[in-house]
Amino acid sequence: MPELPEVETIRADLERLVVGDRIAEARIVDPRLAQGTAPGAMAAALRGQKIRQAGRRGKYLLMELDAYRLIIHLRMTGRMLLAGTGAQPDKHVRAILTLRSSRSLWFRDIRRFGTWRLVPAGDAGQPGALSLGPEPLGDEFTPGYLLAVLTGRKAPVKAILLDQRHVAGLGNIYVDEALFRAGLDPRRPAGSLTPEETRRLVGEIRGTLRESIANRGTSMRDYGGLEELGSFQNSLRVYRRTGEQCVREGCDAVICRTVLGGRGTHYCPRCQR
DNA sequence: AGTCCGACCCGAACGC
């Protein structure tokens, strides 16, 4: 379930650890990984390319190469691992980039939902099929912008925040957390939020993401960075805390779980209105 | 247009 903070952590690790290195050999182990280009052609194209930069857009990881941009989506269980020489990949490793430094970059993905797509360097297109909304930590994501998105919509506010066309990079964990911090019920019709509530929500989304990035993201079963694991799971206030007491001082309510937009949704029935 | 839902996967958790 890597969301923006986890992908950003991996991006920063790649930037520090492999940028400047060159792909000596590429192997697409699972042919389903390669989107839009045949696996063999993708491996051939990657061979010899220098890794010039590591970028991110929403939850997409962007590896900028000499002639290509490799667009990686980790989906739920995708991980990038840096392996030394001689390490043996297990059955979940779906692609291997052997670098000139003789280290190996592995893409390991237990549930096989992750995708790799190759586009020309400098391609102006979207990383995925949909047009992504603004970066939640960027200048465009303002209370005014979000209010315009929410206005007139009947869908639950949570569903709107999960929709990458409106804002790029939020997933189930951070939406639940930001709504708790903002004191807003995830089931509220989007259009019912006041300007003040929207302003609070934007602030809490940004604050939650920043705090998580500072902690290298949330480590769940399926996520780990290239290096040490993130620790933001220790700061989660509602996500997967169903049945536990609310963390807010003076609140003795118990965290509830419901399903919204097909996703498990966690909230405090007292603090979130 | 906006909203909803199933497909895609497979390990974990659960029920018996």
Added chain:
DNA sequence: TGCGTTCGGGTCGGAC
């Protein structure tokens, strides 16, 4: 080493 079933989660495409 128990076995069968259900669940979850991000994106996309199709249905309404």
